Amino acid sequence: MPNKKEPIAIIGGGLTGLTTAFYLKRAGISFHLFEKKERVGGVIETANENGFIYERGPNSGVLSHPETVELFEHLGGKCSLELADQTAKKRLIWKGKKWHALPSGLVGGINTPLFSLYDKVRILGEPFRPKGNSPEERLDEMVRRRLGKSFLNYAVDPFILGIYAGDPSWLVPKYALPKLYSLEQNYGSFIGGAIKKKREGKSEREKKATREIFSVKAGLSQLINVLEEEIGKENITVRCTGLQVNKGENGSYSITHGSKNETFNTIISTTGGHEIPNIFPFFPSGETGKITQMKYAKVVQFSLGFKKWEGIPLNAFGGLIPFKENRGLLGVLYLSTIFKGRAPENGALFSVFVGGLRKPELFELNDLELTALVEKEFAAMMGINQFNPDLLKIHHYKYAIPQYGPESKEKLEAISRLEKENPGIILAGNIRDGIGMSDRIKQATSIVQKITGVN
Ligand SMILES: Cc1cc2nc3c(=O)[nH]c(=O)nc-3n(C[C@H](O)[C@H](O)[C@H](O)COP(=O)(O)OP(=O)(O)OC[C@H]3O[C@@H](n4cnc5c(N)ncnc54)[C@H](O)[C@@H]3O)c2cc1C
The missing domain is CATH 3.50.50.60 (FAD/NAD(P)-binding domain)
Incomplete structure (x- = not known):
């Protein structure tokens, strides 16, 4: 210093x-x-066009540190945090030919088709598995070791796509997911660690980091x-x-x-x-x-707006598409569900992501080719017959997300x-x-x- x-x-x-x-x-x-x-x-750049309020860059953040809440406090109400709507709690994962909800509880976890029966049974032993001893271990190795292959492919892989547009076989948890890494190092287990941490309680300041999804009113x-x-x-x-x-x-x-x-x-x-x-x-x-030498994920973000939405119900945060599914998109965010007032009534606003660390060749496509790809994939996944968005904007980021x-x-x-x-x-x-x-x-x-x- x-x-x-x-x-x-x-x-x-x-x-x-x-x-x-x-x-x-x-x-x-x-x-x-x-x-x-x-x-x-x-x-960060918000645009307001044709009845849609859309973001060219990041769409939302996570209240993962008290400092974020405190910044808004220090700004004294001159701009206000907007938290994600309750209807946007569910996260979807694409498997086979449809979206499946990522389970959040025990019953959902048992019934979900996302994970194999073998891994569902094996997860019961997670708290008893020895902790890793290689600080430079890659994320895919860590997850396979503790949770199993299907959790890697259908939970961690899409999670990593959503945050890093990245590749679990490249990221090192110690640097990329330090909280997860510390759970294993300090408590010996993800599940046991999460339970113990919850019991330890939080200071008033720590309680500000609610991990809720946020944006700002009007973008x-x-x-x-x-x-x-x-x-x-x-x-x-x-x-x-x-x-x-x-x-x-x-x-x-x-x-x-x-x-x-x-x-x-x-x-x-x-x-x-x-x-x-x-x-x-x-x-x-x-x-x-x-x-x-640090790699960056190259990402193309589409902002798509529909004044009248006639596709699948949008009662979720959005959906992520695991790499294993070999589709053209990384994910789709249902922005008009997450934050109200971002699209005309009965309409819908989406962010659709293409590219990422494992598909850099898609970043090289021209806008016509990219639009054709998004049209085909989006229509199939979101249940629309005609792809006639009232808003279609394409944003290219060569250095979108650094990969630790x-x-x-x-x-x-x-x-x-x-x-x-x-x-x-x-x-x-x-x-x-x-x-x-x-x-x-x-x-x-x-x-x-x-x-x-x-x-
Ligand atoms: C497409 C996309 C989606 C994202 N989604 C999310 C999300 O959902 N949630 C989330 O929390 N985060 C998300 N992020 C990450 C988040 O946006 C960034 O972490 C954050 O905004 C970065 O802020 P920054 O100031 O560090 O960098 P930047 O925003 O990159 O700012 C760096 C600034 O430095 C300037 N600069 C560069 N070179 C020079 C120079 N030589 N001289 C002077 N100025 C220079 C640039 O012009 C720029 O203004 C996303 C990022 C992208 C690109």
């Missing part, structure tokens, strides 16, 4: 950068935020707009392409973009890993290579060395500490707490 503080530069105006700036401002610390694009918000851009307003436009520079950091005098750093050159003592970078070598040209390539795989240890060690050898530089963003919106808010909060020394 920096031994010298102000002035501070934040590079990147996504959720991580904006939350960092917001808390620095609250702490009375001077800073400036530099954003490459013409607007802040990063991948996630409302949060971005309020953060931008609170930070103050005078503290933000957009359109700074080609930005570079160089070492200055007395341990300071200079930031150059265009013809401008400014000096800072602390630099907080919040961009994706692929940007780091360009931003910090003085970092040894051997070290940055350990960061850029076997390179994570080397990557995190390189980040620590670079920060140690360059006091005042903080390498943040989703290259570490989690990929979800709540993780981003938590990371930003803790960076500012370390700078100010105030919790």
Whole structure:
């Protein structure tokens, strides 16, 4: 952490950068935020069109850390959390030729066709299986060892598609799912650990992390707009392409973009890993290579809106399609069920995902080919004869979701060395500490707490 503080530069105006700036401002610390694009918000962007309120990037987050709830508290009602509707509790998994509800209780678990009888019986022995002793073990190995193959294929695989658009045979639980990894390490079992943790009780602060699904009233851009307003436009520079950091005098750093050159003592970078070598040209390539080797899932997101929905009932959160089913889609989110008012009455709004780590070739299709694929798959899975959406938008993300795989240890060690050898530089963003919106808010909060020394 920096031994010298102000002035501070934040590079990147996504959720991580904006939350960092917001808390620095609250702490009375001077800073400036530099954003490459013409607007802040990063991948978060809500659009309002033709009676539909849709997201171009993330659709919803999980209240997995108290920091997320506290950010909204600190924003003092200027924008409000919106929690998922109760009708969106059910999660669907595609198997064979139809959707099946992911069971949440014992009876559902016994009756579901998603898992094999062998694994259903075998799961009773999960609390008694020895805990893993390889911190670098991949997720598929861990799940096969503790739960069985059908749980891997029809529970964990789709869960991982929904969060990471990823591959359980690449992700390493210690870095990608640290809470699950700790359950096994600390309690010896997922099931036993979950029960014991529940019994241990929670502090009032921990209780804020309800794990409910959230968005923001009128869309996630409302949060971005309020953060931008609170930070103050005078503290933000957009359109700074080609930005570079160089070492200055007395341990300071200079930031150059265009013809401008400014000096800072602390630099907080919040961009994706692929940007780091360009931003910090003085970092040894051997070290940055350990960061850029991290894979990203490439994802295409379709926003589909129907003014009159005539397909299957939409009383669920949405459906995920296990890789084993070999279909063209990763999943479908029923957004107008999750959050009310996102589509005209009797209509429906969906996000449909294509690509992911195991199907990168789909990302290379042109929009006509992608639309033909989505039309065929969506119509078959969602029970419509005619594919005539009133809204069809396609959003491409080459660097959608970082994958915390076997390179994570080397990557995190390189980040620590670079920060140690360059006091005042903080390498943040989703290259570490989690990929979800709540993780981003938590990371930003803790960076500012370390700078100010105030919790
Ligand atoms: C399609 C998609 C769906 C997602 N779904 C979910 C979800 O359902 N739930 C969830 O919790 N999370 C989801 N996520 C993840 C979540 O959106 C991210 O974790 C979060 O928004 C990332 O915020 P960030 O600020 O770290 O990064 P970003 O939003 O990527 O912001 C980084 C910023 O840095 C800027 N930048 C880059 N390079 C430079 C440079 N050289 N100089 C200056 N600025 C630069 C960029 O322009 C950008 O504004 C999703 C992500 C994507 C892409």
